[in-house]
Amino acid sequence: MKMRSYESKVINLKQMVAARKKLRTGGKKLVFTNGCFDLLHVGHADYLSFARNQGDALVVAINSDRSVRKNKGPSRPIVPEDERARMLAALEAVDYVIVFGDEKPHRLLRAILPDVLVKGADWAHWVAGREIVEAHGGKVALAPLTRGQSTTNIIEKILGKRPEAIGRRSKADHRSHAAKQT
Numbered sequence: 773m774k775m776r777s778y779e780s781k782v783i784n785l786k787q788m789v790a791a792r793k794k795l796r797t798g799g800k801k802l803v804f805t806n807g808c809f810d811l812l813h814v815g816h817a818d819y820l821s822f823a824r825n826q827g828d829a830l831v832v833a834i835n836s837d838r839s840v841r842k843n844k845g846p847s848r849p850i851v852p853e854d855e856r857a858r859m860l861a862a863l864e865a866v867d868y869v870i871v872f873g874d875e876k877p878h879r880l881l882r883a884i885l886p887d888v889l890v891k892g893a894d895w896a897h898w899v900a901g902r903e904i905v906e907a908h909g910g911k912v913a914l915a916p917l918t919r920g921q922s923t924t925n926i927i928e929k930i931l932g933k934r935p936e937a938i939g940r941r942s943k944a945d946h947r948s949h950a951a952k953q954t
Contacts, residue, residue: 781861782869785883788831791868792884801827804886804905806877808835808923809856810849815921817863822915823890824865832860833880836873843875850927876900886910893917 783791795802803826809816824830834856840849849856857869872880881889881901889905893914902912 776858776862778861779858781867782857782871785870785880788868788870788880789883791829792886795829800829801887802884803827803830803888803890804833804877804881804884805830805890806833806835806872806880806900808840808844808849809860810840810844810851811923811926812859813921813923813926815918817865818918818921819890819892819915820860820863820865823888823913824867826888826890826913829867830865831868831870831884831886832866833870833872833877834860836871839873839875850923878904881905888913890915 792802803823805820805823809832820830820832823832834853835843837849837853840853851859853871857871860866861869870880874880878901881904885908886905887910889899889901889910889912891899891912891914893916896914899912899914905912
């Protein structure tokens, strides 16, 4: 099967180190973020757009399936790592995607030394790798959260744990549907 253009954004550590070297030589600022990115939603889109706006190129490190299960439990991830990587690579804001299996992204951060490390504002109390990035002159930026958007919320809706949020039509939807029937 032919490789899609965005799939070339999914790279390994050796390729990322080479890309980082080119960016640094060109005076470009590299932004790094990491996470599971299991079921993509608008909160992820907002987050990645914020991250990309912090520099010239964005690398997104995603947790391997094994590390997601360790962090989130045996029912996660919903989407396998290769598919999550390809989905992220297809996004305009994302320049590189790398899968990592470590508990924390320290090994990646030490290898590529990004200029900016981005995490969601909900991680303000502790940003894994902050000390690595700041020790090399980089900075940490906290992305604002998109209210009500999370993978957990989506899973709860699908499983019916919050029935008030699933498939209920508003009164306006009922009127519109009834009007179409006549």
